[in-house]
Amino acid sequence: MPERTALILGSGFTDLVAASDALVAETDYGVPSSAVHRVSLSGQAVLALARHGDAHSLPPHRINYRANIAALRDAGATAIIALNTVGVIGRIRAPGQIAVPDQVVDYTWGREHTFFTGNGAGVEHLEFTEPFATAIRRRVLAAAAAAGVDCLDGGVYAATQGPRLETAAEVDRLERDGADYIGMTAMPEAALAAEAGIDYVCVALIVNRAAGRGDQPIHADLEASSATARGTAMRLLEQYYADNEQST
Numbered sequence: 023m024p025e026r027t028a029l030i031l032g033s034g035f036t037d038l039v040a041a042s043d044a045l046v047a048e049t050d051y052g053v054p055s056s057a058v059h060r061v062s063l064s065g066q067a068v069l070a071l072a073r074h075g076d077a078h079s080l081p082p083h084r085i086n087y088r089a090n091i092a093a094l095r096d097a098g099a100t101a102i103i104a105l106n107t108v109g110v111i112g113r114i115r116a117p118g119q120i121a122v123p124d125q126v127v128d129y130t131w132g133r134e135h136t137f138f139t140g141n142g143a144g145v146e147h148l149e150f151t152e153p154f155a156t157a158i159r160r161r162v163l164a165a166a167a168a169a170g171v172d173c174l175d176g177g178v179y180a181a182t183q184g185p186r187l188e189t190a191a192e193v194d195r196l197e198r199d200g201a202d203y204i205g206m207t208a209m210p211e212a213a214l215a216a217e218a219g220i221d222y223v224c225v226a227l228i229v230n231r232a233a234g235r236g237d238q239p240i241h242a243d244l245e246a247s248s249a250t251a252r253g254t255a256m257r258l259l260e261q262y263y264a265d266n267e268q269s270t
Contacts, residue, residue: 026268027158028069028099029061029259030090032207032227033107034252039072047071047093051134054089055080058097064264069097073104073207082184082206088134091214101158101221103262104212105255106179107248108205109187109232109240111197114177117243118250120258121174121226122162126153127199128209129182135210137217146217153212155221161266162223162258169261171254177202179224181209190234204232225258227251 031038044057056072071090074080094102115121138146159175166173180201182188188196188204196204208224215222229248230240 026069026098027101027103027262027266028058028071028094028097030094030102030104030211031070031072032105033074033078034248035105036072036076036078039070039076042070045097047089047097049089049092049096051088051092051137052086054093055085058093064260066263066268068263068268069094069099073211083130083133085207086134087211087214088137091211091218091220095218095220099220101155102215102223103158103162103259104208104222104224106205106208106224106226107229107251108179108203108226109230110203110228111193111201111232111235114202115174115228117228117230117247118254119172119174119228120251120254121177121203121228122154122159122166123179123203123208123224123226124152124154124159124176125178126208126212126224127178127180127196127201129180129196130206130209131183133210135213137214148213148217150213150216153216154223158221158223162225162262165262165265166258168265169257171258171261173225173254173258177226179203179205179208179226182206187240188233193232193234196232203228225255227255
């Protein structure tokens with residue numbers, strides 16, 4: 023059966039699902055951030071879920087990540103492309119560009135981060151050496167190349183708690199830990215997808231330089247950088263779905 027790659031949409035993608043069909047989603051883990059929508063990309067029906075809700079009302083630490091992954095799994099997703107907005111620490115990328123990280127460091131806390139909670143759910147120690155699935159990463163990067171999209175292969179995503187941004191000193195610490203990008207939503211999302219048997223890849227939309235690393239306030243050009251990165255990501259996605267057949 024052909025793979026069915028769903029989308030988890032981050033900030034700024036509400037227009038993509040606004041006029042789409044919605045599949046009502048309720049799961050054993052509660053209500054997901056949004057219904058699972060059916061959107062059209064390159065002539066294909068694509069499952070999509072709005073991570074922060076259809077009205078962008080959920081902060082990162084209040085998202086029901088377990089319900090989101092379960093809803094997509096129950097709708098038939100076998101892989102996920104997650105769109106995550108991030109800040110960049112060094113000069114590896116600039117605001118408005120995109121990247122496909124290959125590693126993650128998790129600094130979040132207090133989130134429901136596993137399906138294996140004991141009792142009837144059992145216990146499993148997930149193999150997580152490669153947090154982002156290799157095969158789908160390669161297909162996403164191939165789509166970027168085919169679309170002529172400047173997309174960096176690699177880098178370490180630091181998942182912080184949010185919703186506030188980091189201090190300059192915290193950014194210095196993250197850099198010492200080896201981080202390149204700072205976001206708030208890839209964890210526990212990536213680990214839960216792996217537990218559910220779903221391949222997962224993060225497409226990082228760089229929208230600002232991290233605290234203390236830019237020459238102007240973080241929010242000064244955030245809107246313009248976000249729009250540029252979203253446009254680039256959409257070109258990549260259109261190419262991906264043109265190149266990769268989905269099951270209906």
